[in-house]
Amino acid sequence: MDAIFKALNDPTRRALLDSLRHKDGQTLQELEAQLDMTRFGVMKHLGLLEDASLIITLKKGRFKYHYLNALPLQEVIDRWIEPLLAKPAARAVLDLKNTLEGVAEMTTKPDFMMQTYIRCTQDALWHALSDADAATHYHFVANRVEENGDEITYYAPDGTVMLICNTIKTTPKTRLEVSFEPKWSGPDMPASRAVYLIEPEGPICKLTLEHYDIPAGQEGVADGWQRMLAGLKTWLETGQDAKFGRPQTAA
Known part of the structure; x- marks a missing residue:
């Protein structure tokens, strides 16, 4: 869970997640075009997001596609936030x-x-x-x-x-x-x-x-x-x- 919070503690990585939320399955080239940053810098941020399981990748031919993986965030919500929002009876x-x-x-x-x-x-x-x-x-x-x-x-x-x-x-x-x-x-x-x-x-x-x-x-x-x-x-x-x-x- 520490890796999740570390990954989220950067505006560039949050921007990458927002981009994938808007359009899933983007290549490195597509993501790089949206940021004022070198390809190496984008790859480094994507690596941290992948290490935290916030994105998953799929290699098809010579392209690598990136997908938002929201389940780790859902687990964080279920652990800390959801109990504050929902009564036990409503949780059912x-x-x-x-x-x-x-x-x-x-x-x-x-x-x-x-x-x-x-x-x-x-x-x-x-x-x-x-x-x-x-x-x-x-x-x-x-x-x-x-x-x-x-x-x-x-x-x-x-x-x-x-x-x-x-x-x-x-x-x-x-x-x-x-x-x-x-x-x-x-x-x-x-x-x-x-x-x-x-x-x-x-x-x-x-x-x-x-x-x-x-x-x-x-x-x-x-x-x-x-x-x-x-x-x-x-x-x-x-x-x-x-x-x-x-x-x-x-x-």
């Missing part, structure tokens, strides 16, 4: 194909990435991501999730379908690619694709989420991913249901 409410089979390996860069480390076994993490019953313990909205073959359907509290995910391709315990078919604003919302990557590191697992082909108007899914993955991490590490939903406003 605050609480997370191309859609065709046989799609070729994706060569484009993801629109959104997020990464976290979870103290759990590889088997436990795979089960949590692929089992419908497990999702009810950590999804920030859905308390009912149903599985029908390769299709998993998430239901909003009022019983309406909010999301459908179909398995596209799997490498057991390592990689899970699914369609992401949102329904919360109607049946005609375009679909996209999400990929979970699991890398075991001794007693912990590194989980990386990549979201591809996010249609215009659905950029807000980043907030949902933050809440869901925070709930997933908490549930796996504590055994307690964790649903980090949005605060309810007083009537």
Whole structure:
């Protein structure tokens, strides 16, 4: 956590994070063009942000893309700020194909990435991501999730379908690619694709989420991913249901 505060204690690094919040997946050249600084200086700041896990990078060909990773900041908020804002009773409410089979390996860069480390076994993490019953313990909205073959359907509290995910391709315990078919604003919302990557590191697992082909108007899914993955991490590490939903406003 010291690395997070050190990384944030500089206006240039905060400007880089703001830029990635506005447009994720930028190259070094794109970020350098926004600052009155040498390439080496920008690289040094990006290195400190990466060391603090506030950004994650993806190499595609000769380009390296940088993505904002908001989960460490969410953990800081949950630890110190959120208890001051929400009463315990309200905290329960605050609480997370191309859609065709046989799609070729994706060569484009993801629109959104997020990464976290979870103290759990590889088997436990795979089960949590692929089992419908497990999702009810950590999804920030859905308390009912149903599985029908390769299709998993998430239901909003009022019983309406909010999301459908179909398995596209799997490498057991390592990689899970699914369609992401949102329904919360109607049946005609375009679909996209999400990929979970699991890398075991001794007693912990590194989980990386990549979201591809996010249609215009659905950029807000980043907030949902933050809440869901925070709930997933908490549930796996504590055994307690964790649903980090949005605060309810007083009537």
